Amino acid sequence: MNKPTIYMSMHFDVPVTMEKTFDWFRGNLGSKKRADLVVEDNSEIVAFCGITGIDAKILKAETYLFVSPYLHHCGIGTKAKRLMIDYAFNKLGLNKLFVVINENNDASIALQRKFGYQLEGRFREEYVLTNGMKMARLYFGLLKEDWQKINYEKLDFNGKKKY
Secondary structure, eight states: OOSHHHHHHHOOOSSOOHHHHHHHHHHHTTOTTOEEEEEEETTEEEEEEEEEEEETTTTEEEEEEEEOGGGTTSSHHHHHHHHHHHIIIIISOOSEEEEEEETTOHHHHHHHHHTTOEEEEEEEEEEEOTTSOEEEEEEEEEEHHHHHHHTGGGBOTTSOBOO
16 A cells, blocks of 8 residues: 555555554444455455445445455456445445545556446546646446446456356
């Protein structure tokens, strides 16, 4: 998480330390406004993701996903995203999920589109890089009904049709 290519798109304070992580965890423990999830493979944490800012009235929330940079392009993000969406809609009863992404985060943009998220807005000059360059942030949303129409139960974890 302390790699510039990671923290530039995750928007948290660096350096990330165990102490800060435990403080963050303790501060969020028991919150009804979020669900933070860990994805394991052979007892090793390979990704974490979450559903934050849960709005119980509107039934919407923001999501995030972080995959170990050593495991990019292995399909873990696809698996984690699918599990998180299923959890949000089927266990938490949410109606809408959204993400806000830096305009240069092509991998994340492609992942959102893969799962049916639609671009709903562009916030110009919403983020400033360490070099002073300003960039837009993109707002993608996914409604439960759109997710159900996609019929992902007929797809494997890599987004390919099962036969």
